[in-house]
Amino acid sequence: MKPDLSALDAYLDEAGVDGYLLDADSEASDQYYLSGFDAPDPFVTLYDGETHLLFPRSLEFGRAKRESRADTVERYVDFDHQSKIEEHGTEDAVSYVLADFLGSYDVDSVAVPPRFPLRTADGLRARGVEVTADTDGVVTEIRATKTDAEIEHVRAAQRANEAAMQAAEDLLASATVAADDTLEVDGETLTSERVKEEIEVTLLRHGCSLDETIVACGADAADPHDRGSGPLSAAEPIIVDIFPRDKATKYHADMTRTFSKGEPSETVREWYDLTERAMDAAFEALEAGATGEGVHDAVCDVYEEAGQPTLRDDERTETGFIHSTGHGVGLDVHELPRLSPTGGDLEPGHVVTVEPGLYDPAVGGVRIEDIVVVTEDGYENLTDYEMSLVV
Amino acid sequence: MKPDLSALDAYLDEAGVDGYLLDADSEASDQYYLSGFDAPDPFVTLYDGETHLLFPRSLEFGRAKRESRADTVERYVDFDHQSKIEEHGTEDAVSYVLADFLGSYDVDSVAVPPRFPLRTADGLRARGVEVTADTDGVVTEIRATKTDAEIEHVRAAQRANEAAMQAAEDLLASATVAADDTLEVDGETLTSERVKEEIEVTLLRHGCSLDETIVACGADAADPHDRGSGPLSAAEPIIVDIFPRDKATKYHADMTRTFSKGEPSETVREWYDLTERAMDAAFEALEAGATGEGVHDAVCDVYEEAGQPTLRDDERTETGFIHSTGHGVGLDVHELPRLSPTGGDLEPGHVVTVEPGLYDPAVGGVRIEDIVVVTEDGYENLTDYEMSLVV
Incomplete structure (x- = not known):
């Protein structure tokens, strides 16, 4: 996949700098995106209209020549x-090497991006190179808008995600x-871990792959x-949040x-129905040209009208709707754009989550x-999984 | 687990600075180690004899109060x-908040550590705070020496690792x-992916957990x-490299x-025997008081005496022994100390890999x-798995 870097060219022109520099391993998605190379140890990528890679050692040299886009x-x-x-x-030799490069x-x-390593920056500055941290990271901003191929990668990961959700729901249903109200499968207590x-x-x-799945019941879920962690109980809400990465493409869903095993309390049922309404309100607001802030406000409106605390209403609340409405998803599971109080303009090709919730x-x-993926006149939902509280 | 931070106190005294500052999520092991808190989004930790955490939002606030060591x-x-x-x-508000904090x-x-985010550093400097990147990262250096509890965490991860290696070997053996010399299981071609x-x-x-296992055959293994990736073949070396993280403790093995399915070429057999001898030489050299460079040299000696190229002998070689002898293992799979040309003094409690190899x-x-773990008079091998080429 060859990214469209015309926005990066324009940025360099406008900022009046000669190049964009990264120093990171490929777990840093900007690095993977710009270099097209997957390596576990940090390396340097310079973009100046062309892409140039620099490695400390010979170890990655041959593979980089074969596999990278540089x-x-x-x-x-x-x-x-x-x-x-x-x-x-x-200590200083590295900055002389980088300056010569x-x-x-x-x-x-x-x-450079905001989280560019300080030592590298200070070293380059000592060699007379001008180094400026850009605001949100222009490559991060470019990554927010997905190509059709990237959307297909997310879609594929989401199919795996649905299979995993089904496996979890089937286990709870069984x-x-x-x-004592704890759940059991095959005579053993059913735990979050299981x-x-x-x-x-x-x-x-x-x-x-994923090693940080959330399966949270009762107070954990708040x-x-x-x-x-620990045993799951009947008639209590169990939040199952799965955000896998496709191992081949590195894109997330x-x-x-x-879920609740058996009918939960009236409050939980009310919260669930209210959260479905909050979600509908978000979808109603979601389209190219809307802002992430506007979509977030639509959710806050629903919750506040129902008397629920929100961070918009009380920045210190620890109950109610205490996170943002959603975030971009791609090479990172959390990336731009934001559906939050600081969320800017939404564009076609933005892939975002919509995830209202209530906690206490x-x-x-x-x-x-x-x-979902934002389109000109709305959105396309990439999710194919029923919403149903009681299993 | 409460870390021993007396070396950090001494470092701050010697450097003549008021505190040590981190700005990272807990995937950065220094952050997890110093804060004792696991969070997916970046937060700030200040150590000034006590540990102080600062979060952008309220989201992690309650959990941090309950779970962190701060x-x-x-x-x-x-x-x-x-x-x-x-x-x-x-944009600037954050640096004013941090400066007030x-x-x-x-x-x-x-x-701050060498990879501290530039924007945060520049923001603090603009507010009059003196920010210095330390050389290797003093917290990273402290983490190199493990407590008994940490060694037990590595040992536990290594037991899981051995079970996984056995599963791989059993699959190859079956x-x-x-x-066409490709391997088959149940009538299907056996691939790296499988x-x-x-x-x-x-x-x-x-x-x-692990999602980057190496199972490399033939040219891939070079x-x-x-x-x-792709089909595995008989009579060719298959490198299986497994470096899991224990999900509960976050420590690695x-x-x-x-392995070779059936007897490989004479060259591969010679390489294998030579690599076993290189490993013995490393173990012979390994003890507290030795240096990582010395252990690496012992391995290079064996290879060079047998006529194999090494990076020590030719810094541009892309065949032969083209990596270092080993690295520390803990919260990171690659951490200090180094068994390499730049490897310093080895101390009791250092957990390191010993991993010679040849490639072409x-x-x-x-x-x-x-x-293995370095001890006063040698080392204790944490590995319990036979070395045997042919399956």
């Missing part, structure tokens, strides 16, 4: 690393309820980032359902999440 | 974020050889970082074996790797 691939050794160590010491492309000034294992094995069998330790949590 | 937990909102946005704009602990100067799936499912069933696209690759 126009040139070089090593420290190609810039007299050893003699620079002798002259300047091990940039100099060989007539690059005197670079923009459970019996013990005298359901997560079922989910993750299913994902692996479908070419995806914290949106609690992954959940993301989906949440809330005294009740538990309810969250429902689909993944 | 002495204080605060949010942007506790430092008038909203009025700072109104006064200084969204540091100021509330009388911290005017901080050391294969039959087709007319063996990796078996490994990763076994790891999940043992509470560990590149130490190629993860391998690491082990490599090279015309032959394939051979690598053998154990994981």
